[in-house]
Amino acid sequence: MSSEFEPFATQLYVQVGDTGKDLLRVHYYEPEGEIKDTLVLLPGFGSLPSAWDKLLLAMMKDYRIYVIETREKHTAQLGKRPDFSPERFARDIAEIVDYLMLEDYLMIASSYGAGFTLLAMSMGILKPRTVYMVGPVLRIEVPSYTWPFVYIMNRPLWYLFVRPVAKFILKYIYLDRSQKEQAKKYFGYFDAYNVKRVKKTMLTQKKFKISEEQLAKVKGNCIFIGAEKDKAHAADITINIHKIVKNSKYFDLETNIAAHSQPLVDLINKLENE
Numbered sequence: 001m002s003s004e005f006e007p008f009a010t011q012l013y014v015q016v017g018d019t020g021k022d023l024l025r026v027h028y029y030e031p032e033g034e035i036k037d038t039l040v041l042l043p044g045f046g047s048l049p050s051a052w053d054k055l056l057l058a059m060m061k062d063y064r065i066y067v068i069e070t071r072e073k074h075t076a077q078l079g080k081r082p083d084f085s086p087e088r089f090a091r092d093i094a095e096i097v098d099y100l101m102l103e104d105y106l107m108i109a110s111s112y113g114a115g116f117t118l119l120a121m122s123m124g125i126l127k128p129r130t131v132y133m134v135g136p137v138l139r140i141e142v143p144s145y146t147w148p149f150v151y152i153m154n155r156p157l158w159y160l161f162v163r164p165v166a167k168f169i170l171k172y173i174y175l176d177r178s179q180k181e182q183a184k185k186y187f188g189y190f191d192a193y194n195v196k197r198v199k200k201t202m203l204t205q206k207k208f209k210i211s212e213e214q215l216a217k218v219k220g221n222c223i224f225i226g227a228e229k230d231k232a233h234a235a236d237i238t239i240n241i242h243k244i245v246k247n248s249k250y251f252d253l254e255t256n257i258a259a260h261s262q263p264l265v266d267l268i269n270k271l272e273n274e
Contacts, residue, residue: 003050021079027067036062044111054261090120139209
């Protein structure tokens with residue numbers, strides 16, 4: 001899925017993990033003029049930077065930007081037996097931030113990417129100045145009836161059966177049909193999936209869920225962003241997490257598109273300038 005932001009960015013590969021064989025892709029952009037702040041963006045599980053094009057293009061004028069792609073994505077270069085545990089995902093984020101030598105930065109993390117960010121913060125290994133959690137989830141959220149297909153998943157089954165069914169369910173059950181751009185975004189994710197890695201990650205983390213005890217350990221300035229009209233990321237989940245994380249704030253931007261574009265940029269600028 002093509003991205004309007006990527007041609008402006010430099011692609012870095014950062015070594016993570018203990019084996020020395022895992023490399024994750026990071027998009028790096030620095031504006032020509034004065035730098036207002038540094039932004040680290042972490043898209044959700046399986047999602048791509050293209051979903052954030054509108055926000056990134058709006059912020060690239062005066063923000064230094066890093067976009068981290070997690071290890072389940074097709075862009076990762078991994079060893080023979082990669083670790084897909086939630087703790088490894090969390091450590092990946094912290095190790096990349098350490099490699100980039102970032103100290104004073106704000107973060108945007110989405111969906112399960114926000115979940116990994118919360119886990120890293122609860123472990124005390126990630127300390128953004130402010131983090132905007134867009135539609136966070138605490139585990140891999142898929143309908144229970146899909147798990148039998150995950151167990152037998154392979155590339156032919158995915159492309160011939162599961163992907164078309166998943167697109168149909170998203171289009172006619174979960175998504176607002178008037179927001180065709182959102183459907184196109186999710187369909188692009190499905191087309192770019194590394195099926196083997198997504199399957200391995202889902203099976204490794206099937207029984208995992210970030211606990212309330214872990215959320216209570218999160219320290220920092222956390223801003224939770226809900227979208228009450230977005231069925232794919234239920235706002236009540238975001239609200240419940242917000243209630244557990246100490247001293248956090250909650251804002252509703254109504255739609256998924258608003259939470260990935262100018263309305264979120266406007267909110268960030270407002271809060272960061274207070």
